Amino acid sequence: MIYPHKLLTHEPDNPMTKEISHVVIADENNGIGKDNQLLCHLPADLKHFKDLTIGFPVVMGRKTFDSIQKPLIKRRNIVISRQEMQIPGCEVVHSIEEALQKCETEEKVSIVGGATIYRQSLDVINTIYLTRIHHTFEADTFYPELNPDDWEEKEKEYHEADEKNPFAYTFITYKKRF
Numbered sequence: 001m002i003y004p005h006k007l008l009t010h011e012p013d014n015p016m017t018k019e020i021s022h023v024v025i026a027d028e029n030n031g032i033g034k035d036n037q038l039l040c041h042l043p044a045d046l047k048h049f050k051d052l053t054i055g056f057p058v059v060m061g062r063k064t065f066d067s068i069q070k071p072l073i074k075r076r077n078i079v080i081s082r083q084e085m086q087i088p089g090c091e092v093v094h095s096i097e098e099a100l101q102k103c104e105t106e107e108k109v110s111i112v113g114g115a116t117i118y119r120q121s122l123d124v125i126n127t128i129y130l131t132r133i134h135h136t137f138e139a140d141t142f143y144p145e146l147n148p149d150d151w152e153e154k155e156k157e158y159h160e161a162d163e164k165n166p167f168a169y170t171f172i173t174y175k176k177r178f
Contacts, residue, residue, distance in 0.1 A: 022112075056075060056076070059103075071090050078102060115142060126176040
């Protein structure tokens with residue numbers, strides 16, 4: 001098991017702490033997917049996701065990789081799978097711990113799904129970048145409920161629906177309380 005304090009490069013109150021984050025888009029009920037696909041298409045969120053992750057490793061489960069169908073460009077792609085497999089352009093590992101060990105020299109690591117990977121890594125992250133879609137969809141996959149005592153909202157940016165983005169949404173950044 002990896003302990004969160006062992007993942008930090010410095011003391012928790014030092015701003016140089018290694019960032020290990022979840023990057024997630026969820027509806028009002030924490031729904032994140034249906035039939036291994038996102039709940040909707042929001043181009044603004046795709047740009048936000050790219051801005052947050054480009055140049056850094058992304059860690060995802062195999063089912064999430066299957067939904068994307070190719071490695072994300074300009075990012076180190078690490079896929080967690082129970083199976084022995086090779087995926088061109090990706091590093092395949094068998095646990096969150098192994099994925100994070102491969103990234104121990106990186107200053108930032110983004111965990112990008114799916115639900116099982118989010119649940120398994122909730123104790124080792126220190127940041128959550130949540131895009132909250134202001135709508136409720138039929139979903140079969142959900143982001144875990146957060147304990148408000150563990151997380152502090154640091155930033156919030158609301159956006160109305162527009163011609164490209166059919167639903168209103170908010171970009172929210174949470175930091176773990178140490």
